Amino acid sequence: MMSTDERLAYMADQILRNFASRGQEAAIAATLDHIGQFWDPGMKSRAAAMPDAPGVVLSDGVRATFMRLRDSQPAS
């Protein structure tokens, strides 16, 4: 069974793949928008923390998305 982090990365990747035909940049933007609309704050902050966490393996697209998410999160 996936861990919650793995699942969040998987979900983001799945969303990215469904926007893929728009091109990488637009897909990331659409995915960020989707996450903004549908993910709970806890999921968002977990995802935002993943790029900086040691040992986490992320695909390029997911990493880029989560980094953008991290940058847009209000400082807590």
Added chain:
Amino acid sequence: MMRIFVSKDMASVALGADSLAEAFASAGCEVVRTGSRGLFAIEPLAEVETDEGRIAYGPVGPNDVSAVLDGSHPARIGRIEDHPFFSGQQRFTFARCGVTDPLSLSDYAAHGGWKGLETALGLSPQAVVDAVKASGLRGRGGAGFPTGIKWQTVLDAAADEKFIICNADEGDSGTFADRMLIEGDPFCLIEGMAIASHAVGASHGYIYIRSEYPSAIAAMREAIARSATKIAPFTLEVRVGAGTYVCGEETALLESIEGKRGEVRAKPPLPAVEGLFGRPTVINNVLSLAAVPFILAEGAQAYAEVGFGRSRGTMPVQIAGNVKNGGLYEIGFGVTLGELVNQIGGGTASGRPVRAVQVGGPLGAYFPPSMFHLPFDYEAFAEAGGLIGHAGITVFDDTVDMAHMARFAMEFCAVESCGKCTPCRIGSTRGTELIDRIVAKAPRAAGTLETLPQMRNARTAARSHEEEIDLLRDLCDTMKHGSLCALGGFTPYPVLSALDHFPEDFGSGHALTEAAE
């Protein structure tokens, strides 16, 4: 080589026409198989082609071949047209029947075939419908509804598809004209249907033939195949009947062709508006459609000139039962019942006095000789409490028991009822039971149930004979006015006419009431 004409009609074959034909062939003759001329007393019939025309001999058998060929046979009739049974006929519809090879396109054309269709194709559909209207042709299946008006309704109905249906589910006992025509001149029917298709704008037609007519089915199928190009783009197919009498009722026939249980539909909608598969449909009897080529070929006037009152043209009357000259007799309306039975039919075959004649099949009324003055006409018969129906007349001598005949009518209805409407479904069974009691002179006593003290409203006194007769009359009234179709609606005709004209057979006038005590 001598040319001999021998009928291959089912009735002729039953009388030995096949072996007769074989015998002529063995004798080196060219044998042409035709339809039947229509007089069974002279069958099997052989006609020899000579310079003076076709000389007929009949009845003859295989052993008579040489005597026929040398002209010495005592059963020599001479030219068939001169025979008294034929000389008085007006053969508009059956003109070719017995004359031509039924499946020979060239024979058909040589004897005036296709002339009506060619005329029709030169006219607008409306003009064709107008001609049929002007001819005064009425439905020969029994209802007598004006054919032209029916066609007009179908012509006026807007639809992507329309159908022509020929009702050849000839189920009345003592009738055979439909079969004779289909076997003897199938192209005539095809031509009539093709004219109808042009008149109303139908693309496809069905001929619904009862399964008991294998020769007619085969002849029709072959004729359709041979004439396909002649009637194209109109197409035809044969449907074989479902084996029940009620499928001859037009709406039940539609259900049957649609592949459903052969059960009567309520009208409206009329089939002319919503018929087969919900499309406007002409449904006509064989004889109605077969009359049409003459009307178009010779003109509506020629047809309408013949007849009586509102019944115009000719009627192929089928004379059967206990009669000397049984057969098919086509004549203009107006001939009297007496002429048909006594002059043309020649009286009973048994030689005993005629007691009753049933006109219009098993659901027609019985008439005593006192009514022989009636002219053969839809209105006159209706007024006399009867109907012409499909023009079958069945003769009975003085040994007939009319109460038995009334019971037979109820039983026939019970056997043939589709079961849809209540008066017919239950009424016919109750009618049979009731006539049994009447005939047995055993009016109903109160039943076990009715005598129980719990049954406060049930009558405990037995019924009288008169009450049973009244009940039979009431039942007939309920069936006549309440039934959905003609099967239940017409069953009262034979019952009531028997009761009215032959009350003595029902024990009336006799002291039967003592049984009621």
Added chain:
Amino acid sequence: MTFTREKDFGTPEATGEAVSLTIDGQQVSVPAGTSIMRAAAMVETAIPKLCATDSLESFGSCRMCLVEIEGRKGYPASCTTPVASGMVVRTETDKLRKLRRGVMELYISDHPLDCLTCSANGDCELQDMAGAVGLRDVRFGFEGANHLEGCKDESNPYFTFDPAKCIVCSRCVRACDEVQGTLALTVDGRGFASKISASQGEGFLASECVSCGACVQACPTSALIENTVIEKGTPDRAVVTTCAYCGVGCTFRAEMRGEELVRMVPWKEGKANHGHSCVKGRFAWGYAQHRDRILNPMVRNSVDEPWREVSWDEAIVHVASEFRRIQNSYGTRAIGGITSSRCTNEETFLVQKLIRQGFGNNNVDTCARVCHSPTGYGLKTTFGTSAGTQDFDSVEQADVVLVIGANPTDGHPVFGSRLKKRLREGAKLIVIDPRRIDLVRSPHVEAAHHLPLRPGTNVALLTAMAHVIVTEGLVDETYVRERCDTEAYGEWAAFVSDPARSPEAIEELTGVPAADVCAAARLYATGGNGAIYYGLGVTEHSQGSSTVMAIANLAMATGNVGKPGAGVNPLRGQNNVQGSCDMGSFPHELPGYRHVSDSVARAQFEQDWGVTLDAEPGLRINNMLDAATDGTFKGIFIQGEDILQSDPNTTHVAAGLAAMECVVVQDLFLNETANYAHVFLPGSTFLEKDGTFTNAERRIQRVRKVMEPKNGYADWEVVQLVANAMGLGWTYTHPSQVMNEIARLTPTFAGVTYDVLDQRGSVQWPVNEAAPDGTPTMHIDHFVRGKGLFVVTDYVPTDERTGPRFPLLLTTGRILSQYNVGAQTRRTPNEAWHAEDRLEIHPHDAENRGIRDGDWVALRSRAGETTLRALITDRVAPGVVYTTFHHPDTQANVITTDFSDWATNCPEYKVTAVQVAPSNGPSDWQRRYRAQADQSRRIETAEPAE
């Protein structure tokens, strides 16, 4: 409401121009095409009749309704004779009386006379007519030929057929043909021997009969009668209410004696069902009185302990204090709740209000998460509204019907019947489904095209259809130009035109011959009004949302949105799944589908409720379970949903529930989820409360209380008790007040009140100033979002893959007689039709594995293993297996995986890679689960007070 039979006009309504005639001296004006019988009934002249009823076409067989018409010969039947202008009709004359009495005399000469002990006594049309015609003597007697020896057929669990009482009016046969469309009944024999027979004399249960009840309802005598009427007697009052089964939303008359329900009879005025029903709504309501119902609240500290019955007060206080304790320890967002699509709009509204106002977060979700959440997402994105576009009546104007991923004759049977009726009238049908569902070929119905695609390839197939429509110039260009976002259309058209998306290119992937795809696309685009109906075979995929949008794209491209006879129509699963979504059951949306981040909408609620609302979306069910496993989510209130059985990957659900500190389950029965619960609050049935349900066509209909809640409180009252124990101070005394609040806060419901519903019967939202009468067809002049939005739908295959270990694809679904997890239907005689879940497997696949019909087989996936019995059938293609999920013993969801729709996390129930092998008995999981369940279900009865 007191008991009166619904008025029967004898023949169906006509719609022609007005025609005037005279009936018994009274001037009448009725639409052309109306029968004389109906015209008479409209002016309260009841012409005697037996074979006529207004749900069926006229037939004309009983001959009771004869009338006299001036100028016409004879006595025409008033049921089959249409009115004509100037006609003068007499319905009562001496002659007519005599004829009718004559017919009645015939009927009664072949009928039992035990009226007083007959189950239809007082509710029998034959009895009524005998009275009306004044039958006093049966002169034929009672000893003639008859049918009194016929054996009763008691095989059906719900009704009895007594041929001795039958008058052969064919109403049952015609109802089966015309209304239900199953054609299971026939008239056997002819003439006097005619008799009604189920599928050539097999008996009702063994026949094709689907037990919809139409024949029973149509029967004028007690020849076909409900067993409950035989047992209890005839009802004495009736209350109109709405069925609590599927999303069709049939309305019924609950016919009662006192507080006891005698029978449910479909209501002719019901706009969704027009007097028809299915076996579930009509008959399977016995669960409401089932002995398994839990009627007292119960509490325990741990799921290993037995349940302890407590008072309502104690239970409510316990729930409130536990939830507050958890929030104090783990944070505001550590609790949440699940609303029920079985409950009313009002109840659902209150549960989400409890969570948003009382819990202070948006952690609310509903079972739509696992069924139609992609519909919400997809239709909102493309059209602007998360709902179907049409009313059910619309199907009567459809020319081409495309059914994809739905099995209406089983899942939505009453709509299925209406669809079949339209198909019999000539509409063309396209079915896209891996299975050969009944619609593909049934009596008088045959699909023009059946595209049996490989499960999981919907998007590829629909895009290929779009490819054909665009590249062959079949697009409705005017419509697209005027109604849709043309830029988005351009991108989409270019996308679908790519040869890689042609039918030929995807043939191998989908398994559907390219020619069939082309033909289906052409038919849909050019066949007239094109209507699409879809179900969970569309949504329950990892591409569920994409498939919904691909469907919307097709409809827009062909101009098939915004008019009757067309549209995009989700067939929603549960009775109130539309309503629960409307009521704000999703974690990102307030009631009326307004995003929680919408400050204007939020302000409205904040003002009304006096609290500040969370502007961030809450957790979805699956995320709640993840969070529970992670230790950040600790308490949940689950009303009327059995997530353990219905949600995917049971092991995952069980782990999540087990990790929580307070699981509160409110339900009728100790369901599977309750095995993991700490508090059980007994629920009430739809018969025990007032409220509203909203069906798949957005139709809001009243649910009316016919009896007091056996558990003491309606569900909305229980929610209010919890809310008040948490300090919210609610003061509702009737659900109508909740509806007033909904209307106040939800623009699409602005015009809805109980008064409006009582007057109009039902309304379809939006109901507001712009549409005071409601909205049968949406998007008529413009889309709700303005311009229709074409969305590019990439085909992203599922990550669930078949391979050597799991070579088969499992897809799941349901069947007619059972409903969802079966909590209700398993507690009714519906078990007679489907006592267990079976695995449908193609003969080739069965042969390869040495499996025979009826063998026990092990069904394994990456997620788990279960066992069930095999049913060998070619309804499924080779390589595909199918089962239902109605039985907890099977737990089909042990097999399904965590894969889900990319946009909504709707689970991918329809595609699981599996292996099937012969088996001897239950799997280890089943054994462990059974042991856990047995232990968890123990109840320690409270000591009686004193």
